[in-house]
Amino acid sequence: xxxxxxxxxxxxxxxxxxxxxxxxxxxxxxEVKEVEIAGELPLTILVDGHEIVTxxxxxxxxxxxxxxxxxxxxxxxxxEAIESVRVDWQTESVRIRTRDGKGGQLREKLTGRTIxxxxxxxxxxxxxxxGLYAAEALRPITVRQSQLSRxxxxxxTYNEIYKSAGAVHGCALCSTEKVEIFVEDVGRHNAADxxxxxxxxxxxxxxxxxxxxxxxxxxxIVMKAALMAIPVIISRSGITYxxxxxxQDLGMIMIARxxxxxxxxxxxxxxxxxxxxxxxxNNP
Amino acid sequence: xxxxxxxxxxxxxxxxxxxxxxxxxxxxxxEVKEVEIAGELPLTILVDGHEIVTxxxxxxxxxxxxxxxxxxxxxxxxxEAIESVRVDWQTESVRIRTRDGKGGQLREKLTGRTIxxxxxxxxxxxxxxxGLYAAEALRPITVRQSQLSRxxxxxxTYNEIYKSAGAVHGCALCSTEKVEIFVEDVGRHNAADxxxxxxxxxxxxxxxxxxxxxxxxxxxIVMKAALMAIPVIISRSGITYxxxxxxQDLGMIMIARxxxxxxxxxxxxxxxxxxxxxxxxNNP
Numbered sequence: 001x002x003x004x005x006x007x008x009x010x011x012x013x014x015x016x017x018x019x020x021x022x023x024x025x026x027x028x029x030x031e032v033k034e035v036e037i038a039g040e041l042p043l044t045i046l047v048d049g050h051e052i053v054t055x056x057x058x059x060x061x062x063x064x065x066x067x068x069x070x071x072x073x074x075x076x077x078x079x080e081a082i083e084s085v086r087v088d089w090q091t092e093s094v095r096i097r098t099r100d101g102k103g104g105q106l107r108e109k110l111t112g113r114t115i116x117x118x119x120x121x122x123x124x125x126x127x128x129x130x131g132l133y134a135a136e137a138l139r140p141i142t143v144r145q146s147q148l149s150r151x152x153x154x155x156x157t158y159n160e161i162y163k164s165a166g167a168v169h170g171c172a173l174c175s176t177e178k179v180e181i182f183v184e185d186v187g188r189h190n191a192a193d194x195x196x197x198x199x200x201x202x203x204x205x206x207x208x209x210x211x212x213x214x215x216x217x218x219x220x221i222v223m224k225a226a227l228m229a230i231p232v233i234i235s236r237s238g239i240t241y242x243x244x245x246x247x248q249d250l251g252m253i254m255i256a257r258x259x260x261x262x263x264x265x266x267x268x269x270x271x272x273x274x275x276x277x278x279x280x281x282n283n284p
Numbered sequence: 285x286x287x288x289x290x291x292x293x294x295x296x297x298x299x300x301x302x303x304x305x306x307x308x309x310x311x312x313x314x315e316v317k318e319v320e321i322a323g324e325l326p327l328t329i330l331v332d333g334h335e336i337v338t339x340x341x342x343x344x345x346x347x348x349x350x351x352x353x354x355x356x357x358x359x360x361x362x363x364e365a366i367e368s369v370r371v372d373w374q375t376e377s378v379r380i381r382t383r384d385g386k387g388g389q390l391r392e393k394l395t396g397r398t399i400x401x402x403x404x405x406x407x408x409x410x411x412x413x414x415g416l417y418a419a420e421a422l423r424p425i426t427v428r429q430s431q432l433s434r435x436x437x438x439x440x441t442y443n444e445i446y447k448s449a450g451a452v453h454g455c456a457l458c459s460t461e462k463v464e465i466f467v468e469d470v471g472r473h474n475a476a477d478x479x480x481x482x483x484x485x486x487x488x489x490x491x492x493x494x495x496x497x498x499x500x501x502x503x504x505i506v507m508k509a510a511l512m513a514i515p516v517i518i519s520r521s522g523i524t525y526x527x528x529x530x531x532q533d534l535g536m537i538m539i540a541r542x543x544x545x546x547x548x549x550x551x552x553x554x555x556x557x558x559x560x561x562x563x564x565x566n567n568p
Contacts, residue, residue, distance in 0.1 A: 021525045025548035028429070030558045035548060040503055040524035056503060056526070145312070166522025166541065167500040186502060186524055216451040218470060219324055219340060238450025240324035240470055241305045242340070257450065264309035264319060274314045 008080050009201060010067075010096075015087035017041070017059040019184070020165045036165040040186045044093040045069060047076075048103025054092075058161070058168060058185045061194045062087040065185075066094040068197030072227050075106050079200050138231045138251050140268060141208050145276040147176045148234070152258055155212055158182040162214070171195055172212040173204070173230070180209075188215040192224045199228060206230035217243045217256055226250050232268075234258060239266055292364050293485060294351075294380075299371035301325070301343040303468070304449045320449040324470045328377040329353060331360075332387025342445070342452060342469045345478045346371040349469075350378040352481030356511050359390050363484050422515045422535050424552060425492050429560040431460045432518070436542055439496055442466040446498070455479055456496040457488070457514070464493075472499040476508045483512060490514035501527045501540055510534050516552075518542060523550055 020036040027033055041059040045052040045066050052075070057065055063085045070076045076098070083097040096103070151174055161168050161184045169188030173181040173195050181198055185191040192213070199206065206229035213221055213235045219242040225233045226246070232253040239256045244266055247254040253268030265272055304320040311317055325343040329336040329350050336359070341349055347369045354360045360382070367381040380387070435458055445452050445468045453472030457465040457479050465482055469475040476497070483490065490513035497505055497519045503526040509517045510530070516537040523540045528550055531538040537552030549556055 023525075023528065023550070025550050026553045026556070027548055028546050028558075028560075037522065037528065037550075038524050040526035167502070167524050186500075216470075218451070238321065240322050240451050241307075242324035244307065244321065262312050264311055266307070266309050266321075269310045272310070274312075 007203075010079070010082040011084040011086075012063045013085065013087045015063070015089060016061055017089065019058050019060050019161045019168075038161060038165045038167040038186055041089070042092045043087070044091075045096065046093055046103075047096045047106055048098055048101050049095075050104045050106065052106065055190060056186060057190050059089075060185070061183065061197070062094055064194045064197035064201065065190055066096060066197070067200055068193035068195065070096070071200045072193050072196045072224055074227070138226060138229060139207060140231050140251055140253060140271045141176070142271050142273060143176060143210070143232055143253055143255075143268075144273045148255065148258070148263070149261065149276060150177070151179065151210065151212070151234075154179050155182075159184065159214065170212075170214045173199065173206075173228075174210040174212055175208065176210060176232075179212075180204075188213055189220065189224065192221060192228075196224070196228050210234060213237070216240065217247075217254065219243050219246050222246045222250075222252065222254070226252065291487075294363070294366040295368040295370075296347045297369065297371045299347065299373060300345055301373065303342050303344050303445045303452075322445060322449045322451040322470055325373070326376045327371070328375075329380065330377055330387075331380045331390055332382055332385050333379075334388045334390065336390065339474060340470060341474050343373075344469070345467065345481070346378055348481035348485065349474055349478045350380060350481070351484055352477035352479065354380070355484045356477050356480045356508055358511070422510060422513065423491060424515050424535055424537060424555045425460070426555050426557060427460060427494070427516055427537055427539075427552075428557045432539065432542070432547070433545065433560060434461070435463065435494065435496070435518075438463050439466075443468065443498065454496075454498045457483065457490075457512075458494040458496055459492065460494060460516075463496075464488075472497055473504065473508065476505060476512075480508070480512050494518060497521070500524065501531075501538065503527050503530050506530045506534075506536065506538070510536065 019039055021039060022034055022036055024032050025035050039058055040056050042054050043057050043062055044054040066085060081098050083099050085096050087094045155172060159170050168184040168186055169191055170184045171188055171191035172179050181195050183191040183194045209230050210232040211225040211230040216237040217233060217235050217239040222233060222243045235256045236258050247267045253271050254266040255263050256266060257264045303323055305323055306318055306320055308316050309319050323342055324340050326338050327341050327346055328338040350369060365382050367383050369380050371378045443454050452468040452470055453475055454468045455472055455475035456463050465479050467475040467478045493514050494516040495509040495514040500521040501517060501519050501523040506527045519540045520542050531551045537555050538550040539547050540550060541548045
């Protein structure tokens, strides 16, 4: 990821679809009104013709989702190995062609399946877990309360699809100063994988970065951030015990239950600088 | 399910664990405080020694979860086929023994995997989807606004684990008059499956009942309610387009975005009776 060896890019479709649908509902007064709801589409990932998995997705960034899925599952390690990524909604599939055409060998990696707590894809193949502790070491960074406060204010201006249609989760890649990528999906793990796909394609490192999720920090989401080599993970929501254990093992800074000026630091307190006195205001 | 053939029950452990852990965090003022967080444990389901899947769960009702998982996946159809259900947290497993010992044949059903948008287990094996439209026909029932209002007020008194630790979802089985079963889990699909396990074990029919979820009504959660033969599905959260399509195809009554006295009826408007004039109060 750090090598910046080239700007090689696979040939890719750009088959993102509109995320919401307008439908009619009846409300509590018996009146008909138009509302927006989130889309949800099946997308089967095939590598060299071999079926890997079917994800249910909003469908806005299907190519990046497929790339990030393969990357986060550690099924492929070099973007240069991929020749093309072609989404076809008629067949609800994304076909990935590798240069050596050996995608069939990936199937061997697909035995051993853990179904996780996450919203979204919720399946981690065993090779991922094996690879986790062998992943890039997470170098902790310093996070200031003032940076966290600015980031959260900025993040509150995203969540566009959620605001109009609900039923989606958002994830973001941030520096300590600003939001860099924000993705929403019906599965928050899809949102995380889409970010991983973008990072892989554009050779963006996770070092010195912050991963944000609108959802809970369960083991799977912590694992995905770790696989992207991101040392800081933040959320408005809560955490689980296994998410915490993983964050402790991997040395990640974990801050959650962020509401207005309030938050809990669950791990990495020694890397956090309290440079703000909380005021009694409420951020949105 | 309707037959009430007998009250046969498999031999079962009662290995539920405490759902939350007390830990120390540092807050926004730099002060250390004790908080509760939700547990998250891997639980591998084995049938006659053959591994089916690993779920991440809160662990409060592991036996019912395993039963409901097998039931909702349509991997086993008769509770009488099961001899015993034994949870062992040391090996993080639940071992199910069938009377005919043919659990190995289930593995054939496990090819073809759709990873869904849901929080929780998020994997539906293809045999489930094939079986869905062949399932018990959903007979719509009449739902009154006054019943919905009472149910939602009652449901607001549950969510105990969520209130103390967050990071869990709740699902409930209700009649039109009251909450009958309420289950929380780190994965809401686990909560749904645990309810299915309880229904299977106690021969509770889904007919005339209402399924409630704290989370979004995606295709998978609608499918699970349909597999339990429950004709009404309600949520405070939003819905997805595929969830709606399924509810329409199956003739389910779908009411979501329930907030105080407000709600949207997404499907089955003809079975809903507006017998309340909304008042400007806010239910919690």
